[in-house]
Amino acid sequence: MPDIVLLGLNHKTAPVELRECLAFSSDETVAASDILRKEPGIRELMLYSTCNRIEFLMVTDRRDEVVGAAKRFIADFHGIAVPQFDRALYINTGDEAVRHVFRVASSLDSMMVGEPQILGQIKEAYFTATRQKTSGVILNRLLHRAFFVAKRVRTETGIGDHAVSISYAAIELGRKIFGSLEGKKALLIGAGEMAELAVEHLLRQKAGEILVANRTFENAVALADRFGGKAIAFEEITGALEQVDIIVSSTGSSKPIITRDQVRGRIRRRRNRPLFFIDIAVPRDIDPRINRLTNTYVYDIDDLKGVVEENIEERNREAVKAERIVDEAVVHFRRWLDSLDVTPTIVALREKVQRIAAAEIEKTLKGMGHLDEKDRRAITRMQEATVNKILHDPTIFLKRNGCHGDNAVYLDVVRKLFRLDERSEN
Numbered sequence: 001m002p003d004i005v006l007l008g009l010n011h012k013t014a015p016v017e018l019r020e021c022l023a024f025s026s027d028e029t030v031a032a033s034d035i036l037r038k039e040p041g042i043r044e045l046m047l048y049s050t051c052n053r054i055e056f057l058m059v060t061d062r063r064d065e066v067v068g069a070a071k072r073f074i075a076d077f078h079g080i081a082v083p084q085f086d087r088a089l090y091i092n093t094g095d096e097a098v099r100h101v102f103r104v105a106s107s108l109d110s111m112m113v114g115e116p117q118i119l120g121q122i123k124e125a126y127f128t129a130t131r132q133k134t135s136g137v138i139l140n141r142l143l144h145r146a147f148f149v150a151k152r153v154r155t156e157t158g159i160g161d162h163a164v165s166i167s168y169a170a171i172e173l174g175r176k177i178f179g180s181l182e183g184k185k186a187l188l189i190g191a192g193e194m195a196e197l198a199v200e201h202l203l204r205q206k207a208g209e210i211l212v213a214n215r216t217f218e219n220a221v222a223l224a225d226r227f228g229g230k231a232i233a234f235e236e237i238t239g240a241l242e243q244v245d246i247i248v249s250s251t252g253s254s255k256p257i258i259t260r261d262q263v264r265g266r267i268r269r270r271r272n273r274p275l276f277f278i279d280i281a282v283p284r285d286i287d288p289r290i291n292r293l294t295n296t297y298v299y300d301i302d303d304l305k306g307v308v309e310e311n312i313e314e315r316n317r318e319a320v321k322a323e324r325i326v327d328e329a330v331v332h333f334r335r336w337l338d339s340l341d342v343t344p345t346i347v348a349l350r351e352k353v354q355r356i357a358a359a360e361i362e363k364t365l366k367g368m369g370h371l372d373e374k375d376r377r378a379i380t381r382m383q384e385a386t387v388n389k390i391l392h393d394p395t396i397f398l399k400r401n402g403c404h405g406d407n408a409v410y411l412d413v414v415r416k417l418f419r420l421d422e423r424s425e426n
Helices: 016-022 026-036 063-078 094-105 117-132 137-156 166-178 193-204 217-227 234-240 260-270 288-292 301-339 342-366 373-399 407-417
Strands: 003-010 042-049 053-060 090-093 186-189 210-213 230-232 246-249 275-279 296-300
Touching: 003 016, 003 063, 003 094, 016 053, 016 063, 026 042, 026 063, 026 117, 042 117, 042 137, 053 063, 053 094, 053 137, 090 094, 094 117, 094 137, 094 301, 117 137, 137 301, 137 407, 166 193, 166 275, 166 296, 166 301, 186 193, 186 234, 193 210, 193 217, 193 246, 210 217, 210 234, 217 230, 230 234, 234 260, 260 275, 260 288, 288 296, 296 301, 301 342, 342 373, 342 407, 373 407
Parallel strands: 186 210, 186 246, 210 230, 246 275, 275 296
Antiparallel strands: 003 053, 003 090, 042 053
């Protein structure tokens, strides 16, 4: 039976400088797979490379040879000696390799537990492997189960329910205050990365018009175009306070951009509609005394960090449930993999055919009460002989590894054709 081997490194085992040196671009992934697939011991292969991990997932019956070949390939491809990255590598085989794939797909091995981006990256890597025909029966099954496990983790636990980025936490707070952000107008001040991320979250919540203000008006126009918003001059910020519901600010100013007096002068014209400030700047852009005014809410980066830390703890608690789902899936996958051994498949096939034949004979004999015991035994012997003759050629074929090629393919087809896994399938 071939073994599943996973070789890689990630944010836990290698610093970013090393990960950058060993990363593969999309084009390089294709080229690398084309080269490595020619190794005699590699039967199936999938390579995925992200900012936080580089991993080779392989099916082989020459584990030690393949591990050595993969290390040499990485060294040759990137022009870096094996000793420079060898200690950062982890090598998982069998159930541990399966568990690792399930955990990665479910975002249990991510830098931020519960973040969903990795699943899309693995799906893309799998699509590339299928397009290059480097995946086969075992990796196909493994990756489809990984996607199923990730879906279960997402739907049956709260691992993705709690904001664990500053920008996302800010928008979640706004949603709690307003009930819904749909149609709410937002003002983005500055062009910081976190502010841009906050606007992306706003758009996912179906927020309304987005205004963009920047000291350099040209930059405001460029950013507004990206989000389908409207650029305004920096001097128009005070007037905009009357119409917007949410302000996200992240400039590099050394003094407040919006003061208490500016907001107080606009509250009456707002007719007590709530005004929500997200201040992601250091030093702060928003005068904290604004929080004392009626229907105004100011959250700075320290407030949001507290929320994030609480939510990370909550995600970690939910991760315990997710690990149970993963462990259960590993057991089921192991059963399927073991079933690809010849003997269990032949036994299961024989038992099913015998069970069907016996049931049909029994139904027939019920309507033939005139037969004596000798006749009944003769019919039973005929049933057994028929089953043996029907299964003789398929049994010889499977025992001879299908004459040539990958026997796992034939075993998998037999199990699907005769639905031998229907009772244990999850």
